[in-house]
Amino acid sequence: MQVDALVARIERAFDPAREFLVPLLSDPVVMGAWALIVAVSVAVLLWDVREHNTALPSLMKAVWTLTVIYSGPFGLAVYWYAGRTQIPEDSLVRRGFRSTAHCYSGCGAGEITGILLAQGVLGLAVGWVAAATFGFAYLFGFGLTVGPLMQEGVGLREAVVDAFYSETPSITVMEVTAIGTDLLLAADAHVGDLLFWGALALSLSVGYLAAFPVNAALVRAGVKEGMANPAEL
Template sequence: MQGLVGRLEQLAAPARDLLQPVLSDPRVIAAWAVVVVAALAVLWWDIRARNQALPSLMKGVWTLVVLYSGPFGLGIYWVAGRTQIDHDSVWRRGLRSTAHCYSGCGAGEVVGIVLAQGILGLAVGWVAAATFGFAYLFGFSLTVGPLVQEGVGLREAVVDALYSETPSITVMEIVAIGTDLLLAAEAAITDVLFWSGLIFSLSLGFLAAYPVNVALVHVGVKEGMDNPAEMEGQAAD
């Protein structure tokens, strides 16, 4: 395993050497913060003006997605999450499913990295394990909780979440945590690279998990979240 990790690090070294100086620049993260605030403002203007029909859960999901990924997250919402989409598809359902997973796992990843690396200063292996545990717990809970609220039994909800969410969470977090540790394993919580590496890794995790969710939706393992255009029709009724 260590040999495999070493080979992967060697292969990724050119990308790391290219990205680290950029991600260590305070101007980059400051500019990114401005862009994220603007993207959040657009999201919430659109939700309040045009998409009140979205359930509270999805409003929260899209807020977190845009918070993590800025204009990239806003673009996903625009393509797949608004009631104005002209038609639904497995690709859009996959985007919504990935966004739902991403909102919970992203929060868990942030908590895990900040606690394990930033505050406790654990070794890399423990940081990876703790962060994966938090990400899985948060993502898993975001699936089980709504199912139980809808009247599904706890046992059934847990079993459903295990087989429907584990593949996408695992892929998302392997890529996200691996990227973050590759870029910023030695960074302290006060370093710009600590936060910019975390931000960058989150979006890569989304991209990695997206085809997994599309496949799960396609074969019927996941439903891919409701069509927002149908929610608009229900609200009108």
């Protein structure tokens, strides 16, 4: 009962935001315009990578492509600020942005997969949707760290331990925020509804913003390294 009361209080607190956002995220014109903006942002990213940033490793290219697909012009702005080989100098803020983008690319793929299966296909209750989505996001984000570490010659056990300590805080904050935002806006939406996709897109970016200070703090503490300084490539 206490949990239900807490959820009800949170929903009431966010009612003004829901009343503003739900109609927008359900509007075909708004969502069509957003899809066009995302497509243009991805095209700009791919053009810049091909023309000016071919030195970026394949993993970094994939991370930035997914980041821009998830967040459109916001993702492109983050890439332009922190991910290009032309950045004038590196900084904690840029490293934090890159570290968050690395986590974001894997977690976003996991979140989309999880919420599509749990909410869109299986129609599970809200609690199960949240649990399944978090599980997939954690698995994908975890794998995106363990895999590259093992490719660099790190043993499986060491890679798993390293990924657990370095990624768990970021993934937890990102996904609790993103999943909470998505369910707050579209808990009853179906996969064929524009609101389902609009809320999912918005929630991903909200999760990125929430996780950025966590990643910056982990980078500063030496727990995470983030992606390499692109200016040195």
